[in-house]
Every structure is written in structure tokens, then in C-alpha cells.
Amino acid sequence: MGDDLQVQGFVGAAVAAHIRKKDRLDLALIYSEVPAVAAGVFTTSLVKAAPVRLGMERLRDGRAQAIMINSGIANACTGAEGMRLARATGKMVADGLGIAEELVQVSSTGVIGEQLRPEPFAAAMPGLVGKLSAAGLADVARAIMTTDLVPKTAVRTVAVGGREVKLVGVAKGSGMIMPNMATMLGFVLTDAAVAPDALAGMLKTAADCSFNRITVDGDTSTNDTVLLLANGLAGNPVIDAAAPDKAAFQAVLNDLMRDLALQIVRDGEGATKLITIRVTGAASDEAAVAAARTIANSNLVKTAFFGEDANWGRIIAALGRSGIDFDAERVDIAFDDVRMVASGLGQGAAVESRATAVLKQKEFSVNIDLHCGNGCGEMYTCDFSLDYVKINADYRS
Amino acid sequence: MGDDLQVQGFVGAAVAAHIRKKDRLDLALIYSEVPAVAAGVFTTSLVKAAPVRLGMERLRDGRAQAIMINSGIANACTGAEGMRLARATGKMVADGLGIAEELVQVSSTGVIGEQLRPEPFAAAMPGLVGKLSAAGLADVARAIMTTDLVPKTAVRTVAVGGREVKLVGVAKGSGMIMPNMATMLGFVLTDAAVAPDALAGMLKTAADCSFNRITVDGDTSTNDTVLLLANGLAGNPVIDAAAPDKAAFQAVLNDLMRDLALQIVRDGEGATKLITIRVTGAASDEAAVAAARTIANSNLVKTAFFGEDANWGRIIAALGRSGIDFDAERVDIAFDDVRMVASGLGQGAAVESRATAVLKQKEFSVNIDLHCGNGCGEMYTCDFSLDYVKINADYRS
Numbered sequence: 001m002g003d004d005l006q007v008q009g010f011v012g013a014a015v016a017a018h019i020r021k022k023d024r025l026d027l028a029l030i031y032s033e034v035p036a037v038a039a040g041v042f043t044t045s046l047v048k049a050a051p052v053r054l055g056m057e058r059l060r061d062g063r064a065q066a067i068m069i070n071s072g073i074a075n076a077c078t079g080a081e082g083m084r085l086a087r088a089t090g091k092m093v094a095d096g097l098g099i100a101e102e103l104v105q106v107s108s109t110g111v112i113g114e115q116l117r118p119e120p121f122a123a124a125m126p127g128l129v130g131k132l133s134a135a136g137l138a139d140v141a142r143a144i145m146t147t148d149l150v151p152k153t154a155v156r157t158v159a160v161g162g163r164e165v166k167l168v169g170v171a172k173g174s175g176m177i178m179p180n181m182a183t184m185l186g187f188v189l190t191d192a193a194v195a196p197d198a199l200a201g202m203l204k205t206a207a208d209c210s211f212n213r214i215t216v217d218g219d220t221s222t223n224d225t226v227l228l229l230a231n232g233l234a235g236n237p238v239i240d241a242a243a244p245d246k247a248a249f250q251a252v253l254n255d256l257m258r259d260l261a262l263q264i265v266r267d268g269e270g271a272t273k274l275i276t277i278r279v280t281g282a283a284s285d286e287a288a289v290a291a292a293r294t295i296a297n298s299n300l301v302k303t304a305f306f307g308e309d310a311n312w313g314r315i316i317a318a319l320g321r322s323g324i325d326f327d328a329e330r331v332d333i334a335f336d337d338v339r340m341v342a343s344g345l346g347q348g349a350a351v352e353s354r355a356t357a358v359l360k361q362k363e364f365s366v367n368i369d370l371h372c373g374n375g376c377g378e379m380y381t382c383d384f385s386l387d388y389v390k391i392n393a394d395y396r397s
Numbered sequence: 398m399g400d401d402l403q404v405q406g407f408v409g410a411a412v413a414a415h416i417r418k419k420d421r422l423d424l425a426l427i428y429s430e431v432p433a434v435a436a437g438v439f440t441t442s443l444v445k446a447a448p449v450r451l452g453m454e455r456l457r458d459g460r461a462q463a464i465m466i467n468s469g470i471a472n473a474c475t476g477a478e479g480m481r482l483a484r485a486t487g488k489m490v491a492d493g494l495g496i497a498e499e500l501v502q503v504s505s506t507g508v509i510g511e512q513l514r515p516e517p518f519a520a521a522m523p524g525l526v527g528k529l530s531a532a533g534l535a536d537v538a539r540a541i542m543t544t545d546l547v548p549k550t551a552v553r554t555v556a557v558g559g560r561e562v563k564l565v566g567v568a569k570g571s572g573m574i575m576p577n578m579a580t581m582l583g584f585v586l587t588d589a590a591v592a593p594d595a596l597a598g599m600l601k602t603a604a605d606c607s608f609n610r611i612t613v614d615g616d617t618s619t620n621d622t623v624l625l626l627a628n629g630l631a632g633n634p635v636i637d638a639a640a641p642d643k644a645a646f647q648a649v650l651n652d653l654m655r656d657l658a659l660q661i662v663r664d665g666e667g668a669t670k671l672i673t674i675r676v677t678g679a680a681s682d683e684a685a686v687a688a689a690r691t692i693a694n695s696n697l698v699k700t701a702f703f704g705e706d707a708n709w710g711r712i713i714a715a716l717g718r719s720g721i722d723f724d725a726e727r728v729d730i731a732f733d734d735v736r737m738v739a740s741g742l743g744q745g746a747a748v749e750s751r752a753t754a755v756l757k758q759k760e761f762s763v764n765i766d767l768h769c770g771n772g773c774g775e776m777y778t779c780d781f782s783l784d785y786v787k788i789n790a791d792y793r794s
Binding site for chain 2: 043044045046047048074076077078079111112113114175176178217218219220221222297298299300303304306307309312313314316317318319320321324325326328329341343344345346384385386388389390392393394
């Protein structure tokens with residue numbers, strides 16, 4: 001991180017505002033010196049936190065200039081009062097920066113069901129605005145963490161119309177992770193000039209192959225939000241639907257967001273391993289992802305990974321209940337390149353020790369070929385350890 | 398157990414046959430002195446073990462006289478050879494008892510993907526048949542256990558046409574428990590006379606409100622099987638679709654099967670608590686059960702139960718992703734009778750200590766009223782402890 005996590009026109013800062021606990025960075029601010037074209041993807045949960053509903057409303061005209069994030073209280077299930085407080089704390093940011101309220105995005109993560117108190121925000125605002133700096137985005141990455149052990153950042157550059165544009169991203173997330181359109185919180189900032197429709201489309205495409213393909217524990221948050229702000233200061237020809245470099249920008253955006261998503265899985269609550277579940281030969285891409293998702297969420301599969309036990313029976317049991325159609329007698333399963341199941345039958349003790357060696361790695365893939373079509377898809381998951389239970393049996397209390 | 402677990406005309410026995418491990422009861426036999434009317438419900442997994450496929454085939458004519466169960470090897474994902482071995486070991490039973498092969502049901506539970514060896518079955522068969530006794534059903538209950546800590550049995554009686562009929566049931570299951578049509582293994586024996594169609598219908602009804610409403614870990618087994626045998630020795634008027642006492646018999650069957658199902662959840666891998674998730678006020682019964690099922694399978698909810706933390710935010714987050722329609726601002730949530738959420742808002746510190754006291758109990762219910770219809774439904778689940786991970790990180794190795 002450090003100098004690298006900078007992109008022209010964007011500044012950041014974070015402070016300890018004592019929103020829920022004392023003496024930890026819990027309030028962060030990102031500011032673009034000029035209003036940026038903006039797009040967001042949000043939780044598909046029916047229960048959406050107040051800042052998610054406010055953010056969706058404010059993004060309708062595709063512009064944003066500031067993002068305030070608190071990591072103490074989620075402001076979910078807080079009713080009309082919660083919405084009032086989301087607006088009120090957003091207005092403090094607008095007033096502090098001298099910009100329109102509608103250009104402020106408010107994001108929250110933390111405990112569900114508790115109300116914010118406005119006082120810590122009011123007290124912290126002058127210091128927060130005063131600290132804004134190009135280097136401050138690194139503090140933002142730390143301040144948005146909850147049960148995360150490490151900050152999550154990514155940086156990419158790409159040439160657009162002969163100009164180099166830069167993208168930086170920060171994200172948080174460790175538990176309640178099976179995003180569906182987004183992850184807990186992710187913010188991608190670029191100096192590229194991008195048309196609003198193109199930006200929204202590219203964000204959705206990138207989310208579908210990154211944050212929407214990860215799971216830690218199968219639970220989807222009320223607060224999932226990914227925002228993408230493009231302030232245009234790179235001076236490139238505007239990227240619109242017809243731009244020749246749109247594909248190159250999309251590829252780099254996908255790569256950056258997948259990088260952040262995998263950082264979340266690696267830092268999954270209690271996780272010791274990152275596992276790619278890759279399904280090929282399915283009847284459709286949708287079926288492949290559905291099968292991969294079922295396996296990626298199976299506690300029995302994930303505890304076997306933790307135990308470094310090449311227990312493919314649990315994988316095929318999860319496949320069997322996944323709801324997709326296939327022929328159990330044609331399934332191949334390999335751990336990395338060690339094929340343990342061929343045409344539905346285990347390959348026995350001969351490959352067991354090699355498969356176990358694969359599972360002892362920090363990262364590996366499970367490759368499943370259903371041999372019944374051309375559909376393929378991946379999910380990224382972690383193992384399920386004793387620490388997951390320890391963390392979640394006393395997270396709140 | 399003991400004398401009580403007897404029903405006229407049925408005998409049982411169990412031996413240590415060394416099918417996979419030494420010196421534990423791993424082969425059981427149930428025998429009816431006369432051919433019984435029989436019905437079964439089986440896993441809905443697309444991946445069905447050989448004994449499940451054989452059992453379904455043999456039950457088409459609605460009769461059975463013997464059930465052999467091995468608890469060493471599941472005989473799942475074993476191809477044509479696995480099916481040949483299921484038939485071959487079934488034939489050993491038929492020959493030993495002097496009955497037709499088609500009257501023998503074969504059930505298996507244990508490791509997926511390994512082949513049975515016929516030798517231990519052949520060696521054990523004379524001793525197994527020789528030990529059959531009315532009191533032996535208690536040994537059957539013990540011999541079918543795998544990661545179970547306690548045997549699971551239930552006994553009921555009911556008057557049918559002036560005659561008392563008796564039902565006894567045994568079951569096993571602790572992990573890979575989210576049955577869908579059945580549980581790991583359950584066997585219900587009765588001396589009632591029941592018409593085949595009525596028996597099959599009543600078993601399905603009872604399974605839908607018992608084994609199909611429990612979850613330990615959200616995983617459905619390849620071997621789930623519940624068999625119901627009625628040998629008619631009670632001499633009651635045959636229970637058919639029009640019988641006046643059919644409803645009474647159904648009620649007792651439901652009660653017995655729910656008893657067994659709850660014994661499985663109480664003995665869920667690592668479980669310390671039994672929790673009923675009850676959803677009312679849903680748009681339909683199906684929606685209520687879907688919501689209850691999502692909550693009952695949430696690792697975050699279940700680890701909070703283990704931590705005795707009345708963290709209702711995780712419950713409402715699970716509701717939000719359950720796929721059913723409701724209004725988050727009308728939801729009430731109570732732990733037993735302590736209402737923590739009213740109209741979507743937490744009731745704060747005032748009720749927290751009372752709610753925590755509820756969670757400290759061994760058994761309690763979570764009562765959720767969606768206030769958007771008349772649909773209701775329940776699921777039964779357990780908490781998610783450190784021991785769950787310990788058990789499953791090294792179950793196979």
C-alpha cells in the first residue's frame with residue numbers, strides 16, 4: 001500500500017470517532033475533488049440497511065463526490081429513525097466539504113439493529129475533513145475493517161485512448177459473506193472518464209465475476225455495497241458503449257475486483273485456505289455456478305478442507321443436492337491435477353496421498369467435470385475452522 | 398429402551414462384522430416373522446447410494462420382510478459393482494432366513510466411495526441370524542450409529558378398531574442432516590394391519606412433518622432412508638383410506654417420527670441445544686418453511702446460539718436472503734415469549750437479559766411473525782459448536 005494506493009483527484013481520511021467502540025479507526029471519508037460519474041451494486045437481500053436504500057436513491061442520476069463509511073453500526077433494521085440518521089450524518093459530510101447532499105454516499109457496516117448516535121459523527125467531522133489527503137486512502141482501507149484481520153486493497157493501470165488511467169480499490173469483509181450483486185463494502189476509484197451507463201454496466205459485469213462468486217459462510221449481508229467512482233481527471237476520451245478501449249478497461253476492472261474479492265475469502269473468518277471450486281461440462285453456465293456454489297457452502301466440505309482430508313464423498317453429496325441435473329456415473333473430480341474420481345468412481349489409495357498433499361497447500365482448486373454439456377463456472381471459498389466458531393460465538397457480546 | 402422396544406412379530410440382532418472398523422456393532426438385521434406391508438421414503442439427492450436404488454425398486458410392490466443395515470460403508474458412488482454387492486449381500490440375508498430376495502431391504506451408512514467386501518457379511522451372517530430376538534431391536538438401534546452419541550428409539554401405541562396396535566422406531570443420524578423426504582436412516586415397525594397405499598401415504602405425511610423439518614448442517618445424504626413395515630399381527634381391521642381410525646394412526650405415526658427426528662437434532666454433531674424456528678404470518682406455508690429453513694441453516698445464527706447471544710440481526714439477515722416476500726418493518730421476533738423485535742425494530746437493552754436467559758436453556762424456540770399472511774411452518778435445528786468442526790475435520794481420516 002502506501003504511495004501506490006493513490007489516484008489523482010481522490011483523497012481520503014479516517015479517524016477514531018468512538019461510534020461503538022473506543023480507540024479504533026471507525027469513520028472513513030473518501031472525497032473526489034470534482035464530482036465523479038458513479039455506479040453501485042448493492043445487496044439483493046430483501047432487508048436493506050438505511051444507507052443502502054439511501055445510496056441506491058442517490059445513485060439514480062449516476063453521480064457522487066464523497067463516500068463516508070462507519071464500521072461500528074450497520075444502521076440496518078433501524079426504521080425511519082435509521083433513515084433520518086443516515087441523511088443527517090450525510091448532511092454533516094456535505095456541509096463539511098461544501099458540496100450538495102445528493103453527492104454524498106453513506107456506507108455502514110457493523111452490528112445490525114442498533115441506532116447511530118449523531119454526536120460522534122458531529123464531533124469527528126472537522127478532524128476527518130481536515131485530514132483528507134492523497135495518502136489517506138490507506139487509512140480508509142484500515143478504518144472500514146470489522147472482523148477483518150488485514151486491509152484489502154488493489155491497484156491497476158490501463159491505457160485508454162493513449163492515456164494511462166489508474167484504478168484503486170479498497171474492500172472489507174470477512175463474515176456474512178456470500179454477496180449477491182456486491183460484497184460487504186468495496187470502493188473502486190478511478191481517474192478515467194467514463195459515461196454513466198457504461199460505468200454502471202461495467203461495474204455489474206465485474207461484480208458478477210468477482211464479489212458475486214465468493215462465499216465465506218453462505219450468509220448475505222443487509223449492507224453489501226460496491227461503489228465505483230470515475231472522476232475523469234486522466235483526460236482520456238470518455239469510455240462509452242462504443243469506445244475501442246472499453247474491453248480493456250473492463251478486463252482491468254474485473255481483475256482488480258476479483259483481486260479484492262479473493263482477499264476477502266483469504267481473510268474469511270477463521271479461514272486458513274483459499275479454494276477455487278471449478279465446475280465444467282455442466283448443462284449451462286448457470287448450472288455450473290449453482291453446483292459450485294452448493295459445494296462452496298457445504299460445511300462438511302469446508303471442514304474436510306480444514307482437516308486436509310480429500311473426502312470427495314462430501315463433494316459429490318453436495319453436488320447431488322445442488323438441484324442441477326447430471327449423471328453421477330460420468331463425474332470426474334480432481335484436486336488441482338490429481339484426479340480422485342473418474343466416471344463417478346473413486347481412484348482409491350493410489351491417488352489419496354497425492355490428493356492429500358494438494359490439500360495441505362494454502363490455495364488449491366477442486367476441478368469437477370460433469371461431462372454433460374459446455375457450461376462452466378467458478379466459486380471461491382475458504383475452509384471452515386475452529387476459529388470460525390470461536391469468532392462468531394462471541395462477536396457481538 | 399429394553400423390553401419396551403418390542404413389537405409382536407418383529408425380531409432384531411446386531412453383530413460386529415468388521416466391515417470397516419474392528420470391534421464395533423456395524424451390521425444389524427430386522428426380521429418380520431410374516432411378510433409385512435412396507436413403504437419407504439428416500440433421499441431426493443440426485444446421487445443415490447446403491448442400497449437406496451435397490452430399496453426403491455424392491456418397494457414397488459409394497460412388501461418387505463427383512464432389513465439389513467451396515468454402518469461402515471455407505472455403498473454410494475460405487476457404480477455397477479456397488480449395486481452387485483448390494484444385491485449379493487441382500488441374497489445372503491434371504492438365504493440365511495429362507496425368504497425371497499425381493500423381501501430384503503438393504504440399508505447402508507458410512508463412508509461414501511468405498512466398495513463393500515462381501516467376506517465380512519458372509520462370515521457374520523450365521524451369527525446374525527442366530528441371534529435374532531424380540532429384545533434385539535435395542536441392539537439394532539446401537540449398531541446403526543456412526544457419529545451418533547446416543548441411540549434413537551421411540552415407542553407408541555394407538556387403538557385401531559378396538560385393537561391396540563404398537564409402533565416402534567429406531568433411527569440414526571448426526572451429521573449430513575438436512576433430509577428431504579427422509580433422514581439418514583429410520584425404521585418404523587408396527588403390528589398394525591395397513592393397506593399398502595394407505596401406508597405409503599401416511600409415511601410420506603409423517604416424514605414431511607418430522608424428518609423433512611430438521612437440519613444439523615444443511616447437507617443431504619446420498620443414503621437417506623426411512624422404512625415403515627406393518628406386519629398386521631395386531632389383528633386390527635385393515636387401515637385403508639376410508640378407515641375411521643386412519644387419522645388416529647397417522648397422528649401417532651407423526652408423533653413417533655417427530656420424536657425420532659428431534660432425537661437426531663439433539664444429537665447433531667457437536668450440538669448443545671435444540672432450537673425450534675417457528676415462522677407465522679407468512680404469505681403461505683411453503684414460504685414460512687423456506688424462511689425457517691434458511692434461518693435454521695445459517696452458520697451465523699447457529700454460532701450465535703452456541704454463544705448464547707440473542708443476536709437477532711443475524712436472524713433478520715437470514716430472513717432477508719431467504720427468497721420469500723415480506724415487509725421488514727412488520728417483523729416480530731421472540732425468543733420463547735421474550736419479544737426482541739417489534740415491527741422490525743429491536744426492543745433494546747430492556748429485553749436483552751431476558752432473551753439471553755432463554756438462550757441459556759437446552760431447548761428453546763425462535764418465534765417469527767411476518768404479519769403478511771396466514772402461512773406457518775417450523776424447522777428444528779441445533780447450535781453450531783467448536784465440536785462440530787473438530788468432529789468433521791477428522792471424521793474420515
